[in-house]
Amino acid sequence: MCGIVAYVGQQDALPIIIKGLKRLEYRGYDSAGVALLNPNGLTVYKKKGKVSELENHLLSQENLLSKIGIGHTRWATHGEPNDVNAHPHYSSNDQFAMIHNGIIENYDVLKTDLINKGYKFHSETDSEVFIKFIEDIYANNDCSLEEAVRLALHKVVGAYAIVLMNKEEPDTLIAARKGSPLVIGVGDNEYFLASDATPIIEYTNQVVYLDDYEIAVIRDGKLQIKTIENVETNPYINQLEMELEAIEKGGYEHFMLKEINEQPRSIADCMRGRLDAQNGRLVLGGLRDYMNKFQNADRIIITACGTSWHAGLVAEYLFEEFARIPVEVEYASEFRYRNPVLSDKDFIIAISQSGETADTLAAIELAKSKGATIFGVCNVVGSSIPRTTHAGSYTHAGPEIGVASTKAFTAQISVLTMMALKLGYKRGTLPENRYMQLLSELETIPSKVERALKMNDKIHEIAKEYKDARNFLYLGRGYNFPVALEGALKLKEISYIHAEGYPAAEMKHGPIALIDEEMPVVFIATKDSSYEKVVSNIQEVKARKGKIIAVVTEGDTVVKNMADHVIEIPATEEAFVPLISVIPLQQLSYHIAVMRGCNVDQPRNLAKSVTVE
């Protein structure tokens, strides 16, 4: 969480930084700030609220021309969102300014020590402690700022991506990372630093991903990278493949709507070059070297958070059905702290859109230390998880900017489905003719998703009726149980309506007590092996006067006679239904949130990439 941007070169830094902060606003939007350096000095400007508030504030300021600058958009951890807690933070003597993304866990001890030495603090942030700690080392060791940073990094505990400016060095930026991402764009005699590549892509497609425990110094147009042990490393330049249009709204009112509608293409992109049903080919490059381990694993453990965890639950059904290997699906935040029993016979799949989720990263480190093989399923190319796992497959959904995950979910399921089919085929648990049949059906999914999207107008009408509901229940069974969880999460995170997902049969063990004429219940009741049972569950809700919104297979006549509203989706193989049945649930939550006047792309209290515990 928190987005950081910095620039040094020959251009005016401020517009580059402001534009970059807007692109990173999905990472946090509690406050924003910049620091600029010119003959008038090193000046910090910061404001509570969105980047647009900062922009308004800057309209009344003078002397903003600067060839170097740093900027920050905050997701508050230590201290409430206000002007003072906003970044950048100054050192006591205003000689240095710093932006920080992450959390310094031992900030309390450091702060007490600094207070005893006479330092004063204005904010409640760990970041102000961090810069003053660096300042103290600088003042007492007669060393360069770069050296002071290096020494400080040996003492701080926690996660950080930082960028510092020094009033005395107008052509120098110093940056470092551990646990929080930092990308350096290499232009023509200019450098762009940011939490991800989106602020950079407009200027250059050459980037260096800083690694943990590395310090980058950009001085006088040159980039030097050293480890915190002071060993120089060779910056490896990667070519970005992202297109600028992929990070713009492209005529849609919200990124979320654009991303929902992009799914036929994003699922096809995910399968492109991997699935060739006609020739019975399914190739996942990342699996090649690890197929043996995968095939012979005693157990598959899937770890993830939020929506990615829901994709993991779908995968549990897929792997167990097709490959007959036991699967456990773990919340990364629980897994990492409960001393799990692991061995080198375990195959771990870590799923993450951002590739930066702190809990998932920690779960990976733990599993790695026990000798397990870790496979990443991530969307953001070059992010931390793909760089720390043994192997992996990208989802290729393209940048997902809306905080509510949509196209990343279906792309994750697409990759996991291909993995399960491949594994089943290789293990002989999935006979060849059935395998071929499934590959052919999988190829039709993008066009079926396209068809499902056409229910949008009807869903818009349903949303009108239920936008003021205070609670919602989402019920599904089998492959549609994780979809029910995902539908409920989508609704609560963007519309702030309380919603719960349950396996439909669990309803009678408690949640049924909630049902009355005020309670909308969304059933995912597609024609599959548990259809008849779900129909009985629908009857139970109807008998108690609950309002029924049912997602059904095209042509269904039974549920149509019971439900208050039906949303039809195309038929497919039971195992592939989640790729389609989630679409109307995404649309329903989107329309309800818009009608309630909520900020769909940047819901309150949330951030796209959760890089703190």
Ligand code: M6R
């Ligand atoms: O980037 P990740 O997939 O690791 O993120 C995990 C969750 O934070 C994320 O899915 C979150 O639940 C979304 N806001 C859901 O829409």
